[in-house]
Amino acid sequence: MRLWSIAIGYVFGCLLSAVFICRFALHEDPTKVGSGNPGTANVGAVFGKKWGILTCIGDLLKTLICLLIVHYLFSDNIALLYAGLGLELGHCFPFWNHFDGGKGVTVAVIVAALYDTPAAAVTLLVCLILLILLQNLTIPPIIFIILFSLYELFKVKEAGIVLLIMTLVMTFKFRYDLRDFFTGNGKKVDVLYSIKKKLGLLHDSQQHHF
Numbered sequence: 763m764r765l766w767s768i769a770i771g772y773v774f775g776c777l778l779s780a781v782f783i784c785r786f787a788l789h790e791d792p793t794k795v796g797s798g799n800p801g802t803a804n805v806g807a808v809f810g811k812k813w814g815i816l817t818c819i820g821d822l823l824k825t826l827i828c829l830l831i832v833h834y835l836f837s838d839n840i841a842l843l844y845a846g847l848g849l850e851l852g853h854c855f856p857f858w859n860h861f862d863g864g865k866g867v868t869v870a871v872i873v874a875a876l877y878d879t880p881a882a883a884v885t886l887l888v889c890l891i892l893l894i895l896l897q898n899l900t901i902p903p904i905i906f907i908i909l910f911s912l913y914e915l916f917k918v919k920e921a922g923i924v925l926l927i928m929t930l931v932m933t934f935k936f937r938y939d940l941r942d943f944f945t946g947n948g949k950k951v952d953v954l955y956s957i958k959k960k961l962g963l964l965h966d967s968q969q970h971h972f
Contacts (some may be wrong), residue, residue: 763836767844768836768851768970773826780805783805793862801864803899810870821868825849829876839877843924846873850928854935865868865935867903870928874910877921880932883907902940907932 780800784792788809792800797810802821806814809905825846828918832845849869855861874882889906915922933940942948 763838763842764844765839767832767836768848771845771850771851773848773849774824775854775855775869776850776858776863777822777824778853778856778859779817780864781859783810783817783820788813793859794810798856799864800859800862802868802949803865807955821853822872825869825872826876829873840918840924842873842877843921846870846877847924847928851871851930854931863935865903866928866932867938870903870907870932871961874907874925874929878910878914881910881913884919885913898941898943898948899951900936902935904929904936904940 778800780792780802783798784805785792788861792805792808798804800820802814805817825953828849829842829845832841835841846869850865850866850873853866853869854863856863871882872937873888874885885906888909889902892902893899907925911922911925911929914925939948939964
């Protein structure tokens with residue numbers, strides 16, 4: 763059950779929405795623009811919010827479909843986490859794209875939300891607060907998966923271990939972003955920018971900066 767769940771997850775994880783959307787709709791290669799990462803954040807930053815949202819939806823759908831299949835095949839709830847691990851590995855290290863994939867944030871969030879909704883909601887709230895305060899897209903998702911993993915570890919050891927492996931995978935993919943953050947070179951993203959702009963709370967210099 764565990765190996766099959768990982769295998770099914772990996773196959774679905776290898777379906778990179780960013781690559782398919784960019785190559786077939788935009789005739790671009792997401793690995794050669796912006797940060798070079800074939801994920802939601804890079805697609806949104808380079809090609810616009812619309813394409814970033816579509817990429818996120820694609821990753822969400824592949825994750826949901828995979829987890830539904832695994833849930834149908836194996837009734838054990840822990841199978842969802844093994845499928846999530848496979849999804850994370852496939853998304854971050856797809857065999858057909860030279861093992862160069864995204865960072866797996868959307869995958870991790872959906873897996874967590876379906877496995878333990880209340881715990882995921884609380885940790886996501888912490889993530890959102892950090893996102894607003896730090897104006898950074900690297901630290902919040904890392905903190906989210908760490909907190910969620912540690913919480914589940916105290917409940918069910920096996921579940922916590924699987925989630926901690928997912929945490930290591932995500933942290934590895936964020937390694938350069940973490941380096942930039944701690945050296946003061948991390949890119950700032952004000953998620954409340956649109957709201958502030960509508961309320962007239964931004965100065966001209968701030969509007970130009972963002």
